[in-house]
Amino acid sequence: MTETIYKKIKEFKKRYPTTISWRIKAHSKVAAEHINNDEEVLYAFAAQKLPSVFNLTSTYAIVVTDKRILLAQKRLIFGYFYYTITPDMFNDLTLKMGLFWGKVVIDTIKETVYLTFISKKALREIETVLSKYMMQEKRQYENELSDEDHNKLKEELKNISQNGEN
Numbered sequence: 001m002t003e004t005i006y007k008k009i010k011e012f013k014k015r016y017p018t019t020i021s022w023r024i025k026a027h028s029k030v031a032a033e034h035i036n037n038d039e040e041v042l043y044a045f046a047a048q049k050l051p052s053v054f055n056l057t058s059t060y061a062i063v064v065t066d067k068r069i070l071l072a073q074k075r076l077i078f079g080y081f082y083y084t085i086t087p088d089m090f091n092d093l094t095l096k097m098g099l100f101w102g103k104v105v106i107d108t109i110k111e112t113v114y115l116t117f118i119s120k121k122a123l124r125e126i127e128t129v130l131s132k133y134m135m136q137e138k139r140q141y142e143n144e145l146s147d148e149d150h151n152k153l154k155e156e157l158k159n160i161s162q163n164g165e166n
Contacts, residue, residue, distance in 0.1 A: 002032040005063055008044035008161050015164050016119035018101070020059075021046035023074065027061035030080045031072035039065040042157040043129045045122070047104070047115035049073070062115065064133055066154055069106075071113070085113070087137035093130055095123045106130070125165040129157055 006028040013019060024046050035041065043064040049071060050058045060081075063070040069090075071083040085108055094105040102123040104115040118126065136153045 002029045004041050005031050005035075005044050005061060008041065008063075009046050009061060011162060012045040012122070015125075016122040018119040019046065019122060020048060020101070020117035022059050024059065024061060026074035027059060027072055030074045030082060031061045031063045031070050034070060034072065034082055034084070035063070035065060036067075039067050040154065041065055042133070042154060043161040045118075045126065048117045049113065049115055060115070064129060064157065069130075069133075083113070087134055090134050090138075093127065093134070095127055097123060104130075125160060128165055129160055133157060 002025075006025050009021075009024045009028060013021065013024070027046065028044075031044075041063055045062050046059055047062060048058045049060040058073065060071045060073045063072070068087070069085040071081075071085070073081045075081065085106065089108045089110065090106070091109060092107040094107070096103040096105065097120050100120075101116065102118045102120045104118060104123065104126055106113040106115070132153060136150065
């Protein structure tokens, strides 16, 4: 699973090289440890998880599975940080574009997650993936979505992960 996540993040970095991130293989390994056997990785990218523009050393692997969003960071010396956002906790998604980089703000019931130093060109792709995923999952909870529609969206998100949004 580590290689799958790492490969998707590398593909993202190849499409959007101005996104700032370090040690993505180590972060991918932490994320892979927390993915259950019945989960499928649909999309992954790397970003800094802090609202401050002065902190460039807080890279996280952000992984969208068919059940939730995972955020994982391997600490430099020992240990790690891990967060999960389930569809029922998701409130809102905001994009902010600056001069050089963009920011994705995920508002949840418990906290607000700031993902920063993302290539401005990547914002549209991330917004598409996260919005489609969350809308689909919320409809799934309300039993408005058929299994066929669910599988169709999973394939679409995997395709975006491999080839970008275009």
